[in-house]
Every structure is written in C-alpha cells, then in structure tokens.
Amino acid sequence: MEKILISACLVGDKTRYDGKSNYHPLIKELLQKYELVPFCSEVEGGLKTPRKPSEIIKDKVINSEGVDVTKNYKAGAELALNICKYCNIKIAILKDGSPACGVHQIHDGHFNGRKIKGMGITASLLAQNGIKVISEDEIETLL
C-alpha cells in the first residue's frame, strides 16, 4: 500500500493549538487504499498542546503573545521531510490554513481570523522537495 503523510489532526489526534482535532470524514475511505502516516509539525517541533495560536509574519512564525516560534516550525518541517524521505512518501495531505500545514492559504498575520493565499512552513518545504501536497478539501482526488 502506498504511504501518505497526513496532518495528525485530520485523523483525529488532538494536536491543534486549542487541544482539539480536525477529524476528517473521509479518513476511513482513505485507509482502504493507503497507509496513513500521521504527523504534527507543531508538536514534533517541540510545541506543547494546548498552545497559543501562531501565524506567519513575513519570514517568521510568531504566536499570539509575540513569541518567535520559527525554530519550532522549521524543526517540525525538517522532521516531516525526513519521514517522507525515509518512508518513500510522495504525497502529503495537510490541513489548510495552518502556519505549518497550510497548502493554499494561511492566516494573514494579524490574528483576526482572515486568511490569505500562502503555504505553511511544512507544506512549503515538502512541496519544494517534490512531495505532492494537497489539502483536506482535495482528499476525494485520491479516492
């Protein structure tokens, strides 16, 4: 079975900043065709759950208290890439809108709920290294 890296929160892990998940209703169907490898860049990069929300501001990731957490996001992204390399993973399904996993959009950096076009740190690194990165809204294209 082909392996796919997937945002851990999409399979039901409570890794979101607020301690909740983003469980996706098509996970069971995906599991019939693929081996899913859940991964959370924020947690693996050393951040606790729950945690303050973070947003990308220029070339940094800053949390809502103004703390620079860029190194955590970069570390998580590198680990995600390493897993893809070691496990020969060519596809990643990532939660859109996240400063780590965002595929098509991210928050605008003002903590006001607005989103803009852009990619999260992990999504961007994986895409740069030839991994096909899709959002949870595109899961049906794999079924």
Ligand code: SF4
């Ligand atoms: S970093 Fe990705 S996997 Fe982790 S909680 Fe955020 S969106 Fe989900």
